[in-house]
Every structure is written in C-alpha cells, then in structure tokens.
Amino acid sequence: xxxxxxxxxxxxxxxxxxxxxxxxxxxxxxxxxxxxxxxxxxxxxxxxxxxxxxxxxxxxxxxxxxxxxxxxxxxxxxxxxxxxxxxxxxxxxxxxxxxxxxxxxxxxxxxxxxxxxxxxxxxxxxxxxxxxxxxxxxxxxxxxxxxxxxxxxxxxxxxxxxxxxxxxxxxxxxxxxxxxxxxxxxxxxxxxxxxxxxxxxxxxxxxxxxxxxxxxxxxxxxxxxxxxxxxxxxxxxxxxxxxxxxxxxxxxxxxxxxxxxxxxxxxxxxxxxxxxxxxxxxxxxxxxxxxxxxxxxxxxxxxxxxxxxxxxxxxxxxxxxxxxxxxxxxxxxxxxxxxxxxxxxxxxxxxxxxxxxxxxxxxxxxxxxxxxxxxxxxxxxxxxxxxxxxxxxxxxxxxxxxxxxxxxxxxxxxxxxxxxxxxxxxxxxxxxxxxxxxxxxxxxxxxxxxxxxxxxxxxxxxxxxxxxxxxxxxxxxxxxxxxxxxxxxxxxxxxxxxxxxxxxxxxxxxxxxxxxxxxxxxxxxxxxxxxxxxxxxxxxxxxxxxxxxxxxxxxxxxxxxxxxxxxxxxxxxxxxxxxxxxxxxxxxxxxxxxxxxxxxxxxxxxxxxxxxxxxxxxxxxxxxxxxxxxxxxxxxxxxxxxxxxxxxxxxxxxxxxxxxxxxxxxxxxxxxxxxxxxxxxxxxxxxxxxxxxxxxxxxxxxxxxxxxxxxxxxxxxxxxxxxxxxxxxxxxxxxxxxxxxxxxxxxxxxxxxxxxxxxxxxxxxxxxxxxxxxxxxxxxxxxxxxxxxxxxxxxxxxxxxxx
Numbered sequence: 150x151x152x153x154x155x156x157x158x159x160x161x162x163x164x165x166x167x168x169x170x171x172x173x174x175x176x177x178x179x180x181x182x183x184x185x186x187x188x189x190x191x192x193x194x195x196x197x198x199x200x201x202x203x204x205x206x207x208x209x210x211x212x213x214x215x216x217x218x219x220x221x222x223x224x225x226x227x228x229x230x231x232x233x234x235x236x237x238x239x240x241x242x243x244x245x246x247x248x249x250x251x252x253x254x255x256x257x258x259x260x261x262x263x264x265x266x267x268x269x270x271x272x273x274x275x276x277x278x279x280x281x282x283x284x285x286x287x288x289x290x291x292x293x294x295x296x297x298x299x300x301x302x303x304x305x306x307x308x309x310x311x312x313x314x315x316x317x318x319x320x321x322x323x324x325x326x327x328x329x330x331x332x333x334x335x336x337x338x339x340x341x342x343x344x345x346x347x348x349x350x351x352x353x354x355x356x357x358x359x360x361x362x363x364x365x366x367x368x369x370x371x372x373x374x375x376x377x378x379x380x381x382x383x384x385x386x387x388x389x390x391x392x393x394x395x396x397x398x399x400x401x402x403x404x405x406x407x408x409x410x411x412x413x414x415x416x417x418x419x420x421x422x423x424x425x426x427x428x429x430x431x432x433x434x435x436x437x438x439x440x441x442x443x444x445x446x447x448x449x450x451x452x453x454x455x456x457x458x459x460x461x462x463x464x465x466x467x468x469x470x471x472x473x474x475x476x477x478x479x480x481x482x483x484x485x486x487x488x489x490x491x492x493x494x495x496x497x498x499x500x501x502x503x504x505x506x507x508x509x510x511x512x513x514x515x516x517x518x519x520x521x522x523x524x525x526x527x528x529x530x531x532x533x534x535x536x537x538x539x540x541x542x543x544x545x546x547x548x549x550x551x552x553x554x555x556x557x558x559x560x561x562x563x564x565x566x567x568x569x570x571x572x573x574x575x576x577x578x579x580x581x582x583x584x585x586x587x588x589x590x591x592x593x594x595x596x597x598x599x600x601x602x603x604x605x606x607x608x609x610x611x612x613x614x615x616x617x618x619x620x621x622x623x624x625x626x627x628x629x630x631x632x633x634x635x636x637x638x639x640x641x642x643x644x645x646x647x648x649x650x651x652x653x654x655x656x657x658x659x660x661x662x663x664x665x666x667x668x669x670x671x672x673x674x675x676x677x678x679x680x681x682x683x684x685x686x687x688x689x690x691x692x693x694x695x696x697x698x699x700x701x702x703x704x705x706x707x708x709x710x711x712x713x714x715x716x717x718x719x720x721x722x723x724x725x726x727x728x729x730x731x732x733x734x735x736x737x738x739x740x741x742x743x744x745x746x747x748x749x750x751x752x753x754x755x756x757x758x759x760x761x762x763x764x765x766x767x768x769x770x771x772x773x774x775x776x777x778x779x780x781x782x783x784x785x786x787x788x789x790x791x792x793x794x795x796x797x798x799x800x801x802x803x804x805x806x807x808x809x810x811x812x813x814x815x816x817x818x819x820x821x822x823x824x825x826x827x828x829x830x831x832x833x834x835x836x837x838x839x840x841x842x843x844x845x846x847x848x849x850x851x852x853x854x855x856x857x858x859x860x861x862x863x864x865x866x867x868x869x870x871x872x873x874x875x876x877x878x879x880x881x882x883x884x885x886x887x888x889x890x891x892x893x894x895x896x897x898x899x900x901x902x903x904x905x906x907x908x909x910x911x912x913x914x915x916x917x918x919x920x921x922x923x924x925x926x927x928x929x930x931x932x933x934x935x936x937x938x939x940x941x942x943x944x945x946x947x948x949x950x951x952x
Contacts, residue, residue: 150410153305153392154307157307157325159339160322162337170328174328176620178312178617184307187392191297192297195218195239196292196293197293198217199217199237205260208259210228211228211260212227214227214232216240216266219293224263224264226260227267227283229268229281230281230282231283232282232283235288236285237285237286239283239284240268240269241268241269243255245266247267269284270282270284301384301388306392316601316603317601318413319511320409320410321411321412323413326582330582332618344530346372347541350544352373352427353544355427355430356369356429357429365491366454367491367547369486369545369546370545371485371525372541373483373541374482374484374529374532374539375481375482377401377480377483377532378537379399379400379483381397381400382397382535390403390406399480400536406507408528412520412527413517414517415507417486420483423473423474428463428484430488432452435451436448439464439465440471441472442470443506452501453498467494467498468502469508483532485525487525488521489521489549492512492513518549518600519549553603556595556607557596558593558595559592560573562612563615569624579615583602585598585614647723647737650779651739654739660720662702662721664702664724665702666725666727667687667696668691668701669691682697695726696726699722699724699738700740700818704826704834705828711744711829716746718743719742722741725737736840738836738837740836741768743768743834744831744833764831765802765816768835769815772837776842787806788805788878789805789878790802791814796822797816801814802814802815817834818832860920863918863921864916864919865938868951869913869946869948870907871947871948872909872946872948873909877900880897880915880946881896883941883944895916899913900914913948
C-alpha cells in the first residue's frame with residue numbers, strides 16, 4: 150500500500166515528520182517497507198528557460214537551443230517539436246543520470262554541433278509514456294529552482310506492508326485513522342454528502358442468484374451520469390496516482406482508482422452507451438468469455454460472480470472489468486457501479502484465473518460493506534466536479550450484509566491479559582479514533598465494532614488493539630514466580646525419543662536434512678500415491694502430495710549431492726509421513742540413506758584399496774544403534790526378511806518386536822527404485838517407525854545397579870548343520886535363550902556350504918559368551934550350559950550339532 154505525505158495529511162491533522170510517521174506506522178503493525186523521496190532522485194534536474202531556439206544547420210528535425218539554467222547559459226541540441234524561445238522546462242546538466250534512458254549524460258556533438266545537457270520529456274523522467282515533446286512548465290516557475298518541486302514531486306511516498314486482517318488500511322483514510330488512534334494527530338472529518346439526482350436511473354440493476362449463492366453479491370448500487378466530458382484528469386490527480394505507481398488513463402478511470410486507494414472502496418465505471426438493457430450480477434455460465442481490461446480473454450464458470458448485461462458478460466465481480474465497456478476519453482454517459490462481493494468467492498475466482506488486481510486485493514480481504522452508497526456518492530461528486538454532467542438518482546439492489554454483532558467488553562481484561570495499566574480515558578480515546586463504540590459506564594461495556602474492521606469480533610480483539618496502539622515496548626516485563634523444587638520434564642516421551650534419535654545419528658556421522666512434508670506424485674515409488682493424499686491447492690506441482698515416506702526426499706538429496714561432486718555421504722531426516730488421510734495414518738519416522746563409501750570414516754581413498762560401498766550391514770548397524778539408544782533391548786529384537794518392495798530382495802530386512810510389531814526396515818535400495826528417482830545405485834537406507842516403539846516403563850530416579858564382574862568370560866564355539874532356508878538369526882535367538890543368567894552374547898562367525906555339507910544344508914557356526922557373576926565356572930557347569938544351547942537350537946531349528 151503506497152501513499153504520499155500530502156495525501157495522508159488530507160485525512161490526518163498532524164505536524165509529525167516523515168521519520169516520526171514511519172516509526173509510528175511500524176510500531177502499530179503497519180510495517181514500513183520503504184520511504185521514497187522522489188526529490189532525491191531528481192535532485193540534479195533544474196528548471197531552465199529556452200532563451201533562443203534556432204534550426205540545426207545539418208538536421209531538419211533538430212534545433213539548437215540556448216538555455217538559461219539560472220547559473221549559466223548553455224547550448225543544447227534538441228529534437229522536441231514544442232521547444233521554442235521563452236518556454237520553461239526541465240533541464241538535465243552534463244553528469245546527470247536520466248532514468249528513462251538509463252544512462253548518464255556527457256558532452257556530445259550531435260551532427261557537428263556541441264550539446265551540453267538535455268531538455269527532458271516526461272518519459273525520460275519516468276513520469277508517463279509521453280514523449281512527443283519536452284516538459285513545459287508554467288511561465289511563473291522560477292528559473293534555476295529544483296525541478297522536483299516545480300513538478301510537484303517533492304512529496305515523500307510511504308510503502309507499507311498490510312497484513313490480511315487489515316483491509317481498512319488499504320485506503321489512506323484507514324492509515325490516518327490508525328495514526329490518530331496512536332496519538333500522532335487528529336482524524337479530519339470528511340463526511341460524504343449525497344449528490345441529488347435529477348432523473349430516474351434508466352439502467353435497471355438486478356441480482357440473479359439462487360438462495361445458496363446470494364452472498365456472492367448481496368448489494369449492488371449504481372447511477373448514470375449524462376453529458377460528461379472525459380479527458381485527462383487534472384494534474385494534481387495524475388501526480389498523486391503516478392507517485393504510487395499507477396498510470397493515469399482518463400478522468401473517469403482515474404477517479405475510481407483514486408477512491409480505491411483513498412477510501413479502500415473499489416468502484417467501476419462503464420461507458421453507458423455500450424450497455425445493452427439491464428445490468429445484473431449473477432453466476433457465470435460455462436462457455437461464457439469476456440475480454441478483460443488487462444488485454445486478456447478469460448473463460449468463466451458457474452462458480453464465479455459476473456457482471457453482465459442482456460447481451461454479454463461485462464466483467465468479474467470484485468476482480469476485473471471488461472475492455473469492451475470501459476470508459477475512454479470519448480465517453481459522454483457513464484454508469485458508476487459500487488457493490489459488495491463475497492471475499493471467499495472473489496479470492497477463489499482470482500486464483501482460478503490467475504488474475505491479480507487492486508480490486509481483487511481489497512475485496513478478498515473484505516471492504517467496508519456500509520461504504521457502498523457513500524463510495525458511490527463520493528465518485529459521483531468527483532465526476533461532477535472534474536467532468537461535469539448531470540447525475541441520475543441512485544438505484545440499489547439487495548441490502549447491506551449484517552454487521553458484526555455487539556459483544557461484551559470488560560475493561561479489566563486489558564490489564565489482566567497484557568499487564569498494561571492505562572487510564573480508562575486514554576483507552577476510550579483510542580477506541581473512539583478507531584471507530585469502536587463503547588456503551589455503558591461501568592467496567593463491563595457493550596462494544597460495537599465499526600463496519601470497516603471485520604477482524605474485530607470479540608473482546609480479546611480490543612485488548613490486542615490497545616496493546617498494538619500503545620506499543621509492545623511498553624508492556625512490562627514481569628518475571629514468572631519462581632517455583633520451588635525440581636521442575637517437571639518439559640519434553641514428552643515422544644519428543645525426547647526424537648531428540649535422542651537425532652543425536653545418536655549425528656554422533657555416528659550422519660548429516661541432518663529437513664525437507665517439506667509433501668512431494669511430487671512422481672516420487673510415490675516408496676508407497677503412497679493414494680488420491681486422498683493429493684492436495685487441493687498445492688504450492689507447486691512438485692509438492693502436490695503428502696509424502697508416504699521420507700525415503701524419496703532423501704534419495705533425491707543424495708542424488709543432488711552426487712551431481713555436485715560429493716560422492717560419499719550419509720543423510721538422515723526425522724519427520725512426519727502419511728499412509729492415508731486419517732489422523733491415525735500419520736506417523737513419525739527416522740530415515741537415513743547412505744551412498745558412496747560412507748561406511749568408513751573419510752571418503753573414497755583407503756590404504757587397503759577402495760573402501761567398501763555403503764551396504765545393508767552399515768545401515769542395519771545404524772538402525773539398531775538408534776533402537777539401543779532408545780532403550781530397546783537387543784535380545785528382544787528380531788530380524789526378518791519382510792522388507793518392502795522398494796528394497797533389494799536378499800539384501801534387506803525388517804526389525805521386529807514379535808510377529809506383529811515392525812519397528813523399521815533396512816537394506817540396499819532396489820535399482821528400479823533408484824532409477825525412478827534418477828539416482829545411481831548403490832544406496833542403502835533404513836527407516837525406523839518411532840511411534841511403534843513400546844512406551845517406556847515407569848521408573849524411579851535411582852539408577853539400576855551396575856552389572857559388572859571381575860571374572861573372566863568363557864567363550865565356546867558351536868557349529869550346527871541346519872536346512873538351507875533356516876535363518877542364522879533363529880540359531881542365535883535359540884542359543885541366547887538357553888540360559889539368560891549366564892549367556893551374555895551370541896554371534897555368528899561363519900556360514901558354510903560346500904564340501905562336507907549335504908545338499909540343501911548349511912553349517913552355521915556361532916560363538917557363545919558366558920559371563921560368571923559370583924565364582925569361576927567349573928567344567929561341569931560349562932558343559933551343562935553347552936548342553937542347554939545344543940538342545941535349544943536343535944529344538945528351534947530342527948538342526949543338529951555338527952561333528
């Protein structure tokens with residue numbers, strides 16, 4: 150939202166400086182993005198008088214001017230047809246940067262005649278597209294004075310950011326109202342007086358909506374003004390529009406643009422001679438099209454509110470008008486529209502057709518519904534003042550939407566919620582400046598929000614207004630009361646597990662990645678792809694679905710690293726993924742991808758030759774390390790071959806807690822999966838489902854007793870002959886369960902098939918560690934445990950002890 154200082158002072162009586170205004174705007178939530186002083190940009194340009202103008206000796210269309218700059222007389226070669234002796238214009242001396250030409254002037258010879266400077270046109274100063282002649286100033290303008298002042302461009306321009314909940318500040322009067330409430334002046338009374346119509350409006354207005362769509366345009370007002378003389382708008386209006394970046398078009402159009410910025414009231418004017426019959430607001434029909442003011446043709450549908458006559462669509466309600474019925478300098482009869490359009494439907498229409506306009510920007514945030522008629526009267530008065538004509542009576546279809554209902558407001562809430570202690574008189578003054586009415590004399594009052602503030606609907610909103618206008622810097626910093634004893638843990642068990650998982654992976658050399666919770670449907674190679682996971686309004690096509698897994702994002706990140714020369718790495722992410730649209734389908738996963746030679750510290754080069762590529766064993770070790778850090782006993786962990794299809798068969802597995810609970814999966818990624826994502830094999834990955842971990846058992850603050858022994862461990866080796874399809878893990882689990890008091894570890898050190906082993910069989914050799922606690926084990930006790938191991942393995946696997 151842009152406005153000039155002079156424009157602001159038409160609504161605000163204040164002596165505040167530009168700096169004070171800018172500081173106050175930012176303090177009350179209307180953040181100033183820029184304060185631009187055009188006089189600074191034009192500081193080198195001066196007012197000069199053409200003393201003499203003679204024909205160039207070697208060019209028919211050029212003149213040689215003698216220019217008085219107030220300090221000296223210079224010779225300038227000029228091609229403008231309106232250059233003549235006695236006129237005053239804008240002069241750019243040598244060394245001046247001309248923005249419209251994007252170069253700095255130097256002394257030059259033009260067709261053999263030296264030229265020291267330049268008389269400039271409006272386009273060369275980027276004031277307009279006018280370039281048929283140089284700028285001509287009033288004869289009363291002082292020679293040598295600043296051109297910016299002579300052009301009326303010495304007015305500071307404010308550019309402020311408006312949050313979506315403040316549509317009232319999309320008009321200069323709304324900004325002035327906020328500054329007055331903040332104590333930076335007094336708001337001026339600018340009452341809009343009705344303009345008396347001399348005849349009945351000959352253009353009927355109709356609202357044609359079904360009951361369920363009546364809110365699309367609840368009120369539509371309009372009137373005809375006959376006999377107008379539309380031409381260029383006056384200089385003050387053009388100057389004001391240019392200052393905020395708008396291009397003046399003609400008086401009728403400029404008036405509606407001016408009121409849109411002055412009062413946050415978008416209007417539209419039609420050339421009445423181009424209308425056919427009644428003008429109506431209705432929903433569009435499939436197949437209808439119209440040529441808009443931006444030069445493009447748009448197809449409408451039955452969800453959009455359109456303005457139409459009996460022959461065609463004239464425009465989109467609240468978004469943009471049509472080119473065919475737009476006002477030009479030849480317009481003599483103008484129909485002025487002032488209506489209220491539904492914010493949601495306006496926003497949806499604008500997004501569907503990708504139309505950005507000042508009208509849409511205001512209507513989708515919510516304009517003042519009670520300013521429909523005053524806005525029409527204000528526009529009529531300006532048309533009458535600037536273009537003449539005779540206005541008709543006003544025609545109104547529909548009625549103003551119901552205002553925000555009154556609500557109770559307890560004045561003590563301000564101190565209770567914010568800590569501010571303000572006099573009630575000061576609080577009432579702020580609310581009066583904002584337009585909020587308070588009825589009653591006690592602390593509990595009846596509050597009525599103004600129609601231009603759709604964001605004020607409850608008592609807490611008024612508290613927020615007081616804090617905003619007073620200044621957050623004045624809210625006292627009151628420390629919380631100190632609690633006795635030890636504070637309870639802040640993190641939940643789930644949060645603590647996630648933090649511990651991150652720290653464990655980081656300690657093992659992994660690099661953390663954070664990606665978006667949605668991805669491209671093309672990446673659904675790791676599950677997902679269900680229609681219910683597709684977003685209705687995605688930011689982009691690359692983020693159109695909620696991710697079913699963290700793997701695709703990590704694989705893509707690994708690919709990007711490889712493409713940029715980082716051949717080895719280990720990336721992990723901890724975040725949410727989605728199996729479906731139901732709340733219970735959301736889960737938290739800790740996922741990692743290793744690529745290159747990341748299984749060893751450092752990168753590729755290794756003393757023993759090429760370091761091993763990252764494989765299933767490396768990621769399995771990482772996954773089990775995380776589970777161990779989270780308190781899961783390794784004795785209870787089972788490894789099965791139930792990995793999903795996006796892992797390599799035979800080089801992957803699942804980590805389970807019993808037959809039903811899957812804690813995670815690991816392994817090398819399938820080549821087809823990597824090919825689908827454009828990545829090169831090999832890569833290994835794991836994915837842990839942290840929500841599947843059982844809840845930790847309640848325990849006291851005392852640490853468990855240290856289980857340590859000063860006695861030497863006993864190690865015994867066993868080799869079992871089992872069927873080829875028996876998993877080595879089954880042998881390990883059976884052996885470990887033989888005597889849990891003495892057996893502390895079981896590991897596989899050899900699997901053999903070949904000579905000496907029958908067809909269809911394999912030999913699995915394990916090492917069993919026995920740790921005595923109280924006394925050294927005797928041979929008989931060791932043999933007894935060995936017998937238990939053999940019995941347990943034979944029973945569990947159907948194998949036999951190999952001789």
